[in-house]
Amino acid sequence: MKIKRKSREIQDIPLASTADIAFLLIVFYLAASSLLEFRGVEIPVPRKDAPPMQILRDNIFRVEINATGQFIHADTSTDLDTLQKSVRESFQKNPELVIVVRVDPEAPSERIPQLVRRLQDERIERISIGLDR
Template sequence: MKIQPKKEEPEIPTASMADIAFLLIVFFMLTTVFSANKGMEHILPPPDENPDQTEPDDAIYIRIFPSGQFTMDATSYLIEDVEKVYDYVNAKVQVNAKKPIIVDANPEARYGDMVAVLDQLKILSVDMKRELAITIPTPEERAMYQRMQQ
């Protein structure tokens, strides 16, 4: 009787497949470049050792609403008239160069409306060749300014 040798089926060795997959995952994690979204850049002024004491009513208060309107010192404008920010703030800053400008955007307001106002202030800053004192209020400051406006 003749014994026939067992014929083995060819197969792909998968014992090291998990190791290879792990190494590929580690490789891709280490070589992937994550891009961070950059928002608007603000250059903060250096700390002033002798800050000027200004009253809150001395500031220019610009409030932006969700309805596409904004107010400058209680005078209402449509966002299409955003160029008036330049003229109004220019006239006020010519009198007092360190007059603070408060830009209070309602959380429901469109982002583009706030950017349009800030663009006008940036253009004015470039034309005047000096930095303007622009600030965005905290919720506590916002409540204080709104009480003062009433």
């Protein structure tokens, strides 16, 4: 007994809906990308011809960020909230305070913007950031 196979016609793949989907993806991408806002940390930079600042030792608040990302102030490790509170109290006592941040080159890169944002929340603009060598 022989079974006959029906020959099927090759059907075309409908491409009209593919174009619609591609159009919708492009519109979504354009709409979503216009809503994104890349916000960085704004750091004021001195002018090129500005003379070096003379700062009294009493006006310096030193903070270190070590290789593991810990904040160190007065030779003790501290978290960001405690450091912010300490900076606030010191700044209330001395409005001429300058925050000097020394960063280990191996420190996680997100720690600096976290600290700068907290300092800007306290309206502190005199910040010096340097790398340990």
